[in-house]
Amino acid sequence: MAKKVVERVQQLKGSIKVPGDKSISHRAVMFGAIANGKTTVEGFLPGEDCLSTIACFRKLGIEIEQKEDLVTVYGKGWDGLSESSDILDVGNSGTTTRLMLGILATRPFHSVVIGDASIAKRPMARVTSPLKQMGANIDGRHEGNFTPLSIRGGKTKGITFTSPVASAQVKSAVILAGLQSEGVTTVTEPHKSRDHTERMLKAFGADIQENGTTVSVTGGQVLQGRHIVVPGDISSAAFFLVAGAIVPNSEILMKDVGINDTRTGIIDVLQAMGAKLEIKNERVVNEEKMADLLICASDLTGTEIGGEIIPRLIDEIPVIAVLATQANGTTVIKDAEELKVKETNRIDTVVHQLKLLGADIEATEDGMIIHGPTRLHGGQVESYGDHRIGMAMAIAGLVSNGPVEIEEIEAIDVSYPNFFDHLYELI
Ligand SMILES: O=C(O)C1=C[C@@H](OP(=O)(O)O)[C@@H](O)[C@H](O)C1
Numbered sequence: 001m002a003k004k005v006v007e008r009v010q011q012l013k014g015s016i017k018v019p020g021d022k023s024i025s026h027r028a029v030m031f032g033a034i035a036n037g038k039t040t041v042e043g044f045l046p047g048e049d050c051l052s053t054i055a056c057f058r059k060l061g062i063e064i065e066q067k068e069d070l071v072t073v074y075g076k077g078w079d080g081l082s083e084s085s086d087i088l089d090v091g092n093s094g095t096t097t098r099l100m101l102g103i104l105a106t107r108p109f110h111s112v113v114i115g116d117a118s119i120a121k122r123p124m125a126r127v128t129s130p131l132k133q134m135g136a137n138i139d140g141r142h143e144g145n146f147t148p149l150s151i152r153g154g155k156t157k158g159i160t161f162t163s164p165v166a167s168a169q170v171k172s173a174v175i176l177a178g179l180q181s182e183g184v185t186t187v188t189e190p191h192k193s194r195d196h197t198e199r200m201l202k203a204f205g206a207d208i209q210e211n212g213t214t215v216s217v218t219g220g221q222v223l224q225g226r227h228i229v230v231p232g233d234i235s236s237a238a239f240f241l242v243a244g245a246i247v248p249n250s251e252i253l254m255k256d257v258g259i260n261d262t263r264t265g266i267i268d269v270l271q272a273m274g275a276k277l278e279i280k281n282e283r284v285v286n287e288e289k290m291a292d293l294l295i296c297a298s299d300l301t302g303t304e305i306g307g308e309i310i311p312r313l314i315d316e317i318p319v320i321a322v323l324a325t326q327a328n329g330t331t332v333i334k335d336a337e338e339l340k341v342k343e344t345n346r347i348d349t350v351v352h353q354l355k356l357l358g359a360d361i362e363a364t365e366d367g368m369i370i371h372g373p374t375r376l377h378g379g380q381v382e383s384y385g386d387h388r389i390g391m392a393m394a395i396a397g398l399v400s401n402g403p404v405e406i407e408e409i410e411a412i413d414v415s416y417p418n419f420f421d422h423l424y425e426l427i
């Protein structure tokens with residue numbers, strides 16, 4: 001297992017183009033696979049998670065070409081998917097697992113879905129339970145809550161489902177099954193989660209009804225392949241937004257970053273904390289908003305983060321915790337229980353790792369409380385196989401007195417394979 005040492009730097013300056021959005025890359029491949037005709041994708045994220053999606057849909061009989069960030073999917077419609085003689089390995093990717101189950105729920109064949117040790121601990125009943133209600137046959141450990149899962153899809157019926165969690169993966173799985181189920185399928189969630197599925201399905205020709213936090217689809221819908229331009233991933237940009245704000249004398253420009261309103265909680269938090277952040281050249285490409293983001297070193301103040309903003313920044317919380325260690329005053333993060341069921345229990349891993357570096361941070365039932373500013377002293381930490389923990393620790397290293405040594409750093413290939421290239425370009 002590889003390790004990396006990150007040391008304090010005087011400044012970060014320059015311009016980078018962060019890799020493609022992970023959520024949109026997954027969807028482009030999956031929707032292309034069930035659509036009729038060719039789908040071309042530009043700006044695809046060649047990270048491990050999205051490569052797992054490609055590998056699974058190849059096993060389901062779809063021809064997919066991929067060269068770096070260019071992908072072509074030769075869709076043959078819903079009936080073009082066929083039973084795989086091999087297991088479908090989702091690797092570390094929750095998005096692949098849950099969205100693919102939504103697609104497989106209406107396919108009249110048998111599939112076995114497995115992933116790595118982290119995936120085996122992540123709750124799947126949140127999707128397998130509504131999909132079973134619709135009529136799919138699913139089994140697995142703990143009655144279908146944990147992988148390995150076996151699924152035999154078939155004739156399904158629309159349901160009206162109220163999700164207990166604001167989760168785009170749950171919403172997307174049920175909507176995808178709804179597209180090929182009898183009648184109407186409706187999903188309501190407690191707060192609005194990312195809406196890339198709704199936007200992209202419409203662009204593929206589907207009729208999707210939206211009303212606040214409720215989404216409805218009627219069954220029997222077919223999709224048409226198309227060209228997709230993937231914006232840069234704001235969840236990846238978040239690491240350098242935080243780095244630019246906390247490393248003195250910094251000025252970083254990030255080009256072509258997706259700024260879909262359901263994803264911009266990190267921008268709201270940086271602005272609330274007093275960061276010098278400019279949103280430039282705002283435009284809409286396909287159905288998604290994008291912009292160039294300029295961040296400069298800033299004097300920061302602690303803030304409160306909770307409620308509807310949580311799904312809009314859920315993956316950014318590890319690096320927001322690093323940001324808070326450098327802000328004046330207290331930052332409280334609450335209503336974020338979902339962190340416990342990510343690649344690691346991110347409340348535990350963030351708090352434990354930042355404490356090792358000298359942060360004044362404590363875990364709560366649904367989040368964490370951080371007092372700043374603290375001069376971190378450095379030390380030895382681990383990613384625990386969680387890409388976002390590995391990158392958050394690297395950003396902490398940039399402002400620590402002593403070096404920060406991070407174990408199992410290869411985990412970051414899941415979402416940001418050229419993270420260190422970008423970091424070194426800016427130093
Ligand atoms: O739909 C998606 O692409 C994602 C949804 C979120 O998960 P949940 O749906 O579990 O909140 C997020 O954490 C994940 O990184 C990607």
Ligand SMILES: C=C(OP(=O)(O)O)C(=O)O
Nearest residue numbers: 092093094095315342343
């Ligand atoms: C939680 C994440 O992804 P997934 O659920 O797809 O594994 C993430 O990227 O932080």
